[in-house]
Amino acid sequence: MLGKQLQKDVIVVGGGPAGMMLGLLLAKVGVQVIVLESHDNFDREYRGEVLQPRFVQLLDQLQLRTYIEQLPHSKLKKGAFYHYDKKKGNFDFASMIAGVPYALWIPQPILLQALYAKAKEYPTFDMLFHAPVKKLIEKDGTVTGVVVEQENKELLEIQAKITVGADGRFSTIRRLGGFELEYEYYPGDLIWFSVKRPPHWGEELQFKITEGHSYITLPKYPDLLQVGVALPRGEWKETQRQGIETFRKEIMHTNKEFYDFAESLVNFKPFVPLQAKNHMVKTWAKNGCLLIGDAAHCSSPVGAIGVSLAVTTAVVAADVIWDALQKHDVSAKVLGRVQEIRSEEIEEIHQIQKRMGKLFFTSSKFIKGIRPYILSAAFKTPLFSMIQKKLFVMKNPVAINPEFVFNK
Template sequence: MIGKQIQKDVIVVGGGPAGMMLGLLLAKVGVQVIVLESHDNFDREYRGEVLQPRFIQLLNQLKLREYIEQLPHSKLKKGAFYHYDKKKGDIDFTSMIAEAPYALWIPQPILLQALYKKAKEYPTFDMLFHAPVKKLLEKDGTVTGVVVEQKNKELLEIQAKVVVGADGRFSTIRRLGGFELEYQHYPGDLIWFSVKRPSHWGEELRFKITEGHSYITLPKYPDLLQVGIALPRCEWKETLRQGIENFRQEIMHANKGFHEFAESLVDFKPFVPLQAKNHMVKTWAKNGCLLIGDAAHCSSPVGAIGVSLAVTTAVVAADVIWDALQKRDVSAKVLCRVQEIRSEEIEEIHQIQERMGNLFFTSSKFVKGIRPYIVSAAFKTPLFSMIQKKLFVMKKPVAINREFVFDK
């Protein structure tokens, strides 16, 4: 039974980076917007904490860079590919684009809290925590709102002109709205854990390949390393079945900096698996409803680019939604303008991720054996530099209405 009803212009489902940015921008231009977050707070780990140079370019356009860079963060200026302990090639963020010569590492709860704080400055912004969506409301083929279950189990009906699904790769809005996938690619899983950062490590992003598994290591604010082990699809289940000892031995031999962590292992509780999956929704909009971010175009962890792409889509969506509200036309045709603007670049990046993922997550002994030579050869050609720029740098600025730019 519905306990209460409220009315808004826009409902944003999902309080991640894309949802919070969209809510902030719409509130800035006076749209009555509410963000719904299914969890009690912003606490989350291993969720897109690397913000690539393209994200900084976007912050420059919005004039939010100074505000965001006041937050606790690390700057990643270098990266490298290793075969065991031998460096095979460098990634140099400082040479990619002068205005953004580094990537940022910001814990996601800190970033989200900062966007929330900024959004609360505007009277048309509202947010509900512990508010999972249970139902989409529809009338005459148009989505008109949602029903959420509050913490006290009471149902709340929220009506709106536009409902936006920004609720991640396992989107409830995508499921309830019957949106179909155009494609998906799932080569394996990244198994994350964190260790104390060795003093000699520095602020370097590292990709490490071996004849066994591959590894990603990222400096994690303030003094940790975040480590991801790349397992081919279905191998994680087999690893769990075999027990902790084999996995502990592999980590022990992967890097001497992991020894203390490996020696302390008695079970799999310190590990967090993440599907290295990308997908694209066939059509991102229906009348009165739009998907953005991972709900529409999930990126794999390869390249640590997902948050940057999702937030860029949110900025484009803010402009499209605002225009749709002013014209009183929230049809699928109008809202799909977001997809028309964003899909080409995202599909291109997905193709790069798919090729890299096939190499990184391979179970083939032959491919594992030749990987070091493939990587070494790639670094000696202009191709790798081109791929880096496509992943990490925006080719051209996003078209942003002046009303969304922050003066201070």
């Protein structure tokens, strides 16, 4: 049953970091914007909690850095690559960019709640939780809004000049709008779990390779380590089929800090799989509709830069959308300016992630055997430093309209 109707300038579907940032920026300049979130709240687990220096650079430009860094967080200042317990190389963020010598670890619910609180300061901002989109409304080849199902099962029609899909890698707007992928690369899965952080660990991000699998370990606010096991595509199902014992033994012998966790395992419930998938949508915009973030350009967990890239696209989109509204032109040509600005950098990073994925998600015994030597050699070349900077640091500042910059 169709309930009441709403009229807005912009609908943002998805209340993740990209969607919330876009909603905040548009509300700041007086756009009537509504953010639709299918979940009941912001609770997320193992979802994009590392904010690389490039993200902090963007916050600096928006003058939001102080506001965000007041939130509960940890700082990651350096990283290292290991073959079992032997260090093969290391890096620190201070050597990449002096002004931002760290990455931030902020639990995503805390970050989203902070953006929400800031957005609610503006009277033109609105948000609905438990509001999954069921249908796109189209008229004469232009998307003019959505139909959502509310918690009481009543349908709500929301009309808008522009509808933005910021609803993640499994985007409903991408599916309903018939957007096609340019490419997709899926080498494997990261299987996440958390353990208590030992006092001596410090603020180091660790990548570890073994004769079995690769591991990534990050300090997680407030007192945990988040660990990801890199499994080649299809291996997670086979691992589960074999039972917990084999997987438990591997984890137990990979790092002494994981021993107690592994010893307590009786099933696979403590693990959360995440597809290490890249994809790029062929065309991000249609008349009245735009995709941003993972809906348009999903990045794999390699390098932990997905949130940073998505939010940068949201900032660019805010400027393009505001300009489109001023000109009363919401055509695919105008909205497609977002893709023109953002796609080159993202495609370059996807290629880096693809090459790294071949190394870390391999099932080849030969490649597993030579990985330690590849890493040792890579750290001795300028190429490795260049790749790090491409991943973690924003080369050129984003062109931001002064209207979107907050007062300190």
